[in-house]
Amino acid sequence: MQLRDVLIEPIGGDLVAFAQCCALDATVFPHPSLPADATHAVLVARASGSGPVIGFAATQRLGRRLAIIGLAVDAKHRRVGLGGALLRRVMERAEDLDLREVGLHVAVQNTAAIALYDREGFRPVRRLEGFYRRGDAWEMVKRL
Ligand SMILES: CC(C)(COP(=O)(O)OP(=O)(O)OC[C@H]1O[C@@H](n2cnc3c(N)ncnc32)[C@H](O)[C@@H]1OP(=O)(O)O)[C@@H](O)C(=O)NCCC(=O)NCCS
Numbered sequence: 197m198q199l200r201d202v203l204i205e206p207i208g209g210d211l212v213a214f215a216q217c218c219a220l221d222a223t224v225f226p227h228p229s230l231p232a233d234a235t236h237a238v239l240v241a242r243a244s245g246s247g248p249v250i251g252f253a254a255t256q257r258l259g260r261r262l263a264i265i266g267l268a269v270d271a272k273h274r275r276v277g278l279g280g281a282l283l284r285r286v287m288e289r290a291e292d293l294d295l296r297e298v299g300l301h302v303a304v305q306n307t308a309a310i311a312l313y314d315r316e317g318f319r320p321v322r323r324l325e326g327f328y329r330r331g332d333a334w335e336m337v338k339r340l
Contacts (some may be wrong), residue, residue: 202243208235231265239289254266280297295340296340
């Protein structure tokens with residue numbers, strides 16, 4: 197699979213895609229990260245346009261910030277640029293909404309995600325002790 201074959205789009209009312217996101221969510225996170233109202237807040241990535249969901253980015257608007265509450269790529273499709281492509285689409289959405297920043301929390305030991313966020317211009321603003329049951333988190337922010 198190559199990045200040029202991937203379609204990233206809002207989930208809309210696609211319940212099958214939502215179920216596929218939930219399945220992916222359950223494989224990568226200890227707690228669900230998807231919002232109850234997914235229709236406006238989740239971007240999904242599919243290989244070949246009509247294939248199953250292979251990645252998603254879930255967001256929540258908090259004042260002038262767009263918070264990323266979940267970002268995941270299927271393990272079989274990592275390191276081809278999909279995580280970065282999803283992040284950039286989230287940033288475009290935040291700009292369209294005239295927001296000030298995009299923010300997120302990431303476990304301090306999640307070196308893969310931290311490397312991705314750093315590469316896309318996110319910077320750690322504070323360390324939150326005990327944020328997760330299993331440890332601390334960085335709050336990372338990209339100002340727009
Ligand atoms: C984090 C995650 C979304 C990255 O997705 P991805 O599609 O593999 O990311 P990309 O291919 O766009 O990676 C872009 C860059 O990020 C960095 N990166 C990504 N994964 C990395 C890893 N495992 N180790 C080191 N750097 C990594 C690299 O700089 C990479 O560029 P390169 O491949 O040219 O070296 C994916 O690993 C994932 O779903 N992990 C489990 C869920 C998760 O941790 N989500 C984040 C929660 S806050």
